[in-house]
Amino acid sequence: MSTGELQEAVELRSLLSATQLKQVLRPQHVVNIKDSASVDQTLRVLAAHRILSAPVVVGNSGEAGVPPPAGADKAPEVCGFIDIRDLLSSFLHEIDLKALADAKMLKRMRILEEQGARFAGKCIKDLRSLGSDGWFYPQHAAESTSLREIIHDGFLHPKETKRSVFGGTRSRQVVHRLALFDAEGHLSHVISQSDVIKYLYDHIDEMGPLAEASITKIGFVKGQVISVRPETPALDAMVLMEEKSISAVAVVNAQGAIIGNFSISELRTIMAEHFGSLALPVGEFLALEHGTEYAGYAIPSSGSSPSSSNAADELKRIEDTQAHKFASDRSMRRRESHPGYEVGQTLITCSPNASLHEVLDKIVANRLHRVYVCNEQLMPCGVVTLTDILHKLVEA
Structure with missing residues (x-):
């Protein structure tokens, strides 16, 4: 490793290791979805908030997309994430792709509309293709967790946790978001890869020569x-x-x-x-x-x-x-x-x-x-x- 590359590595490691997760967090409203919600309800919640994914909860979480009331006696149990990709993948499993391939466009549209209407009423916990494009972390740990640990152990190499148990068939080696929960089990934050990238961009002067490399x-x-x-x-x-x-x-x-x-x-x-x-x-x-x-x-x-x-x-x-x-x-x-x-x-x-x-x-x-x-x-x-x-x- 050259002197320049060594300096680059030292500066970058300093930025990632010295930054704690709590420095990246901002106050936010966390949207969640009940595990008993239908596909139609889930799509409408995601579209209304223009988000790709949301945590799924069971328990006294109220209507789909509505957080539990303040002071609720029992916090909802977080059981995973649901995202657009899960829903569309499940829809692909519902339809006969070979029959569609042989159909003209107008017939394809009719078949997809009919299948879509039936698919809309399905409960999300019963879908065939569900993923875990999210990771869960206790909020108190954010006080001592470095940004490097969050990136490596959270986004890039997520560990299995008891809270990531929402059924389904999809497994992912990389996740794009993680949720923090407090001592009572309430969701407090959802942090995404975009949030981390934005923080690093705001501190790009501390990134060293790597920032100017092609x-x-x-x-x-x-x-x-x-x-x-x-x-x-x-x-x-x-x-x-x-x-x-x-x-x-x-x-x-x-x-x-x-x-x-x-x-x-x-x-x-x-x-x-x-x-x-x-x-x-x-x-x-x-x-x-x-x-x-x-x-x-x-x-x-x-x-x-x-x-x-x-x-x-x-x-x-x-x-x-x-x-x-x-x-x-x-x-x-x-x-x-x-x-x-x-x-x-x-x-x-x-x-x-x-x-x-x-x-x-x-x-x-x-x-x-x-x-x-x-x-x-x-x-x-x-x-x-x-x-x-x-x-x-x-x-x-």
């Missing part, structure tokens, strides 16, 4: 990013994410340039009655979610010019060419505006030469969970996630 040098540019085309059905993109155990895929055009991001976060406001829209192509689904239209399908490949045999055909060809030119010009203006404009997103990317500091700037300012690393042609060659950053910080 993400290529750090190891975030790996040359392969899992992606789909905009015409891929949203449901198929979800199946791919489930198979790969990832929470997002890049959406790329025919040239391989990124035009969007399809992630679990994009589904945070979905309701069971909207499941039919998962039959739509990803490009249209994202555009619909962001209140715009995806014009990509109206743009022919370059050099295409349909032949005509009479005046009427020639007139139609001219009209089509003009329409195609309008759509192409419109799409070009969108691409010149910013990546993601075609599907209504503001897609934040970075170059392989960007520093970790620059990437953290983008993540914190835009409240992101990932940043795609792209070359000059906007072809993705890497992705930097919050989990990746925490791994690198602990390794350093």
Whole structure:
């Protein structure tokens, strides 16, 4: 290890080890969900608060999404977390994917709507695919627990606890949030990877030379990013994410340039009655979610010019060419505006030469969970996630 690398490691370890969890905590209202809640109730609570996950409780917790009353005689028992990914994964287990694959889009939509209506009434504790994308920690321990311990033992290598017992089939080696409970068992805080990243960003001057190192040098540019085309059905993109155990895929055009991001976060406001829209192509689904239209399908490949045999055909060809030119010009203006404009997103990317500091700037300012690393042609060659950053910080 060089002198510079040694200094970098010492400064970073000092920041992570000297910081206690209590320094990261802020007053907050913790939303929880009863284990007897239905899928429909759970989706509505998550959407109303624009959150991806919430702790699940049993006992005298009142209605779904409502914390127990102050001074309640008995605190609710915390039994796990429920998140959008659990719900969507369970839905995938409820439907016949092979039958859907052979169906046309309108039939797919009908099947998904019918299945979604039945799925909405299920109780969340009876779902097949439930995870533990959360970890539980006694609040009093926050007084003496370092940020490094929370990152390593909490988020990256969570230990089994008696409180993480909410049934299901999914197991995760990494979790994205942890809940603190007081001596009476009441939930006091939920802290996420984003909260930790924000704290570290606010103290980036104490991070040492690592903050100015390029993400290529750090190891975030790996040359392969899992992606789909905009015409891929949203449901198929979800199946791919489930198979790969990832929470997002890049959406790329025919040239391989990124035009969007399809992630679990994009589904945070979905309701069971909207499941039919998962039959739509990803490009249209994202555009619909962001209140715009995806014009990509109206743009022919370059050099295409349909032949005509009479005046009427020639007139139609001219009209089509003009329409195609309008759509192409419109799409070009969108691409010149910013990546993601075609599907209504503001897609934040970075170059392989960007520093970790620059990437953290983008993540914190835009409240992101990932940043795609792209070359000059906007072809993705890497992705930097919050989990990746925490791994690198602990390794350093």
